[in-house]
Amino acid sequence: MNLHLYLPISAFALAASISSGPVNIVSLSAGATHGLRATMRHVSGATFGFTLLLLFIGLGLNELLLVFPNFTVWLQWAGVVFLVYLAWQLLCDSGQLGDAEQMRRPSFVSGALMQWLNPKAWLASVPGMGAYASDGSLSLVVQFALIYFVVCYFSLAVWAYVGAYLARHVRNPIYLRWLNRTLAVLLLVSAGFLMLENF
Template sequence: MSIVLSMAAFALACSITPGPVNIISLGCGARYGFRAALPHVTGATLGFILLLLLIGLGLHEVLRQWPLLTQLIRIAGVMFLLYLAYRLVSDDGQLSTAPGQKVPSAMGGALMQWLNPKAWLACLAGMGAFVADGDVLMVWVFSLLYLVICWLSLASWAWAGASLRGYLERTAGIRWFNRGMATLLAGSAVYLLLE
């Protein structure tokens, strides 16, 4: 298997599997529709790629020398996941597409990646596995490949959520859906604490 195919397989495995950003993409699609979820999908993808590039270009060395910084990032990420879970649990369950409705932003998606421990682990593991020698060209190849795969993966989660909209038209259905998503986010947070 060529290095590019191996990179693609790694990117797909990390991007498509359930995680906090995927769960939020699913919820955005269910609540606001596919098109409205795309800014979140795009922002989360670009936020991840920026993190991946920085790690590939040397940020991992800073983290290695300052392990406390890694722990602080992990704790901040877990707290953010728990906050998102709380917001989902306390949501009223109203599906609204009114003009004033606050939909997920690109900046929120990008920020979520920077607070997402899964994203940090994927960046560190991916760059460690494929670009450990620091080849700048390979850092860019991996990042561009990951850009396409990550965006398509997150968009597929948003599309799946949008496909559920018809089944979740009742307020009670959205509340149960949100509670399920909140449970998954809280479970992710607990898992990351125990890891």
């Protein structure tokens, strides 16, 4: 890959990674509820999960989706169920920082799984690989995935940091409860858009 492509690839990866989406919303909420250190497990899992998805798409998974188009529909419905589950957890959160243990702690596995159920991840992967690694060269696919890995990790860490920052400065449980409820509504809106695509 030529050096002059690194900048546009990085810009594409940053725009797709740092913009609001389900995984970023969960990073923000987890940062506010569990702190930055614990949330980095989610950040790491989501980054590895997305990079693995990106590699699979670059190596031909998107061709499989053309053969089995119903898989995409099932994936969208699984994403809807997962988003509703996460939204429910946020709605039930008390806002008490001491009660954070009662809420599901961020984990590597759930972060990775989220990316595979995240429509935004699929929407970023397929056109990204098509635009920057369309010849299917293993070297190009790996380089694109490595750039995306760094940018994705940074972007999710920023969301987690903002959540942890908010928790340090907004200690009132009422405010944290309303933050989590707002984030839950955003997740439900994302789920709603997914459902509309299926009709």
